[in-house]
Amino acid sequence: MAVASKLIENNFRMNRLPHIWCPGCGHGIIMRGIAEAIENLGYDKQKVCIISGIGCSSRAPGYMDFNTLHTTHGRALAFATGVKLANPELKVIVISGDGDATAIGGNHLIHAARRNIDITTIIFNNNIYGMTGGQYSPTTPHGELGTTAPYGNVDNVFDICRLAEGAGATYVARGTVYHAKQLEKNIENALENKGFSVVEGISICPTYYGRKNRKGNAAEMMINLKDTTLDKKVAAKLPPEKTEGKLIIGEFVNKIQPEFCEEYHKVVDKFTKED
Amino acid sequence: MANRTEIRLTGSGGQGLILAGIILAEAALLDDLNAIQSQSYGPEARGGASKAEVIISDEEIFYPKIQNSDVLLCLTRESYCKYIPDLKDDGILIIDSDVDFDNIETSYKIIQIPVIETATHEVGKSMVANIVALGVIQQATTVVTKESLEQAVLKRVPPGTQELNRLALQEGYKLVSNHT
């Protein structure tokens, strides 16, 4: 039997493992990245809350040894907003999937971003609804297959990062499960941003998305992530024909703006500090 | 038997009739009576007609809405037409001098007096027409005492306008004394 690393022992509920994700699923890499980032930053685990909605990604909090809340489909950010405003001392992290965050929960995503409330949202994007068995999501590319798009998806995709940026998020980055170390760094930076942060973690779903769309096995899907992505800094130096069709990864937004809870507390302080 | 008075204040939006209703109800509480105030909401409350209702009684008031009013104040023709059918036969209609009323045989009492003009010219501000109207209602019904009404008015009006509003009340009382 393998011996668990210190990282696992320190941050996971050992009696809840192993997780339920399929062999080859990319989600474990992102979940580990979150734990690494929390450990690297030395946060007090008693003050860390991890909140999720419904879907494959949203099972992650159950394995993680923090204050954890597995909510209703799409609503994690709304629950998280309540938790954070009620006790701003808490470090609130939301784990969501592409369907959870941008379809059923899309409204909460844009409004949390607009408020710039200090919540870090990690979106595990595997381009499909995995838990329910492979239906197309807002990030399933046009023309690809899902069980509810048997003749090819006629919808268009959301660019999660541009959506978050447009809505007002003050930290936005995209990484992949192939570029695990870089993704972990993105998560760290997101956690350190005092405001609303979104990290899109491109994951792989060999069981449904991969199989439906003939993307090969898990290893082949990982290689595909390497081949089809370009770092933002590298892409900036290349002529357009070399970047066409590539998914750009890296940090897109990292700026300081007034944070919601702090702004609200200025109102509270007006009344309570007079006494 | 209970002494219950149902008062309906009607006119157009912006005439301060809701506030007048609240003040009248608060005056009743100062007199140790029971009072309920309600008003219309929604599309009906936007622009156009405005209505505030006050019920004052010396016993517990159960039903909070007016079925037939004892006192009807009308500051516009529109509100007169809408609410006159619900005035009791032995009720009192208080109607602004600028508002025409139908020349028909009635058993209710009619007090037609220049509420808005008095506010504009005697007091000097048309916006206190609601307070002039309260003075009129007090003098015509004695449903609340003058002391309580004045106290209730002064509690609700913006600081710096107390004298103006006190004057508005006095002018309201006078309108009725001169009328009869």
Added chain:
Amino acid sequence: MPSKNVKLMQGNEACVEGALAAGMKFFAGYPITPSTEIAEISAQRLPRVGGKFIQMEDEIAGMAATIGGSLAGLKSMTATSGPGFSLKQENIGYAMLTEIPCVIVDVQRGGPSTGLPTAPSQSDVMQAKWGTHGDHPVIALTPSSIRETYDLTIQAFNFAEKYRTPVFLMLDEIIGHMREKIEIPDPSEIEIFDRVTPDESEKESYKAYDNNLEVPKMAAFGEGFRFHVTGLMHDEFGFPKNDTTVTEVLMSRIMGKIENNLDDIILYDEYYTEDMDLLILSYGGTVRSVLSAAREAQRAGKKVGVFKVKTLWPFPEKRITELSKTVNKILVAEMNLGQYFYEVDRVAGKNCEVSLLGKANGEPITPTEVRNKIEEVL
């Protein structure tokens, strides 16, 4: 001169004042007529007492944030009306299964759909009971005056905290919007119940869903207990369990914590019920018309009793059954087309004749209509 604590107050305002007296420190909601004043007054008052208010992006989020606020340790409330009550239902069920105390105010208006936004109604009575899916425990209170709104809001918080469950406060537009005399009680006269929390020594062994307790102790996030909360069926530590026994034990405890405490939770008032030919059962804004007509009937020598329901759910089955054996006729008056009526008929119908005075056109039931019905029935 009346006491200084006597005020003219609107129902929606009395609700906020009651909530603050009960210790509300968090409100999340979305504007909707005729409940909006509750949000507006909360927005104004909460920061002044160190509390938090947030207007969320929709009704669903308002419910979610309310649950989040409670889980972070603050007494939390939201307010809505018909359409918003429908939208909130999924997360209400979540709070029921995860046992998160909070208060949900529904100022009922005419429905279904957008219906009559500014008109009174009592047509969400069954939605309070069965609105969210699955079997679940329900406490729903309904006040009929401004003072009762104040008192029952406090009671709603107390029940929520005591039984770790969401509690509904069912107002109607009549009560929500009318202004009436209220004497605010001195804080020393008000009984406040706070949730039972685990102490430091329980940190390692803490079970957020301890089945040995009828109502498990509730820690707040951030206090060192690091527990898990899920809307899936869960074991005593809160972890998901797809297991029939675990489900049975959990469901029987959350239903039992309400069903075993009916005497504590069920509130009602009776008027002239010692000797009667007719009993009228009613609640909320409607019972005021019933009381008006009954007072008049009594003065005319008619034996008309009134049963005023304050706890709609759980249903006051025991007392209604008892009364149904002492009277020939029961009339149920409500601003809907017969919701509570069916419940009353279910328990009283075998003992006496039960009839309905129902109305759902946006107008309140008037004392005249009750009087006419009394004439007709007696």
